[in-house]
Amino acid sequence: MNTKRKDRFDADTTAKLVLELRDKGLSEEKMLDLKVRCEKLIEHINWNLSSK
Numbered sequence: 001m002n003t004k005r006k007d008r009f010d011a012d013t014t015a016k017l018v019l020e021l022r023d024k025g026l027s028e029e030k031m032l033d034l035k036v037r038c039e040k041l042i043e044h045i046n047w048n049l050s051s052k
Helices: 003-024 028-050
Strands: none
């Protein structure tokens, strides 16, 4: 899977987990996965903001 496609898959999976959490809750394993994904997302946002 190329990088752009993998990034898209990761973003889609993160969004799906957020919606699942909102709608019906998540297992502890899925919550930990979502936490790691959100931390990576925040790092990416901070990196983009700092480069401006």
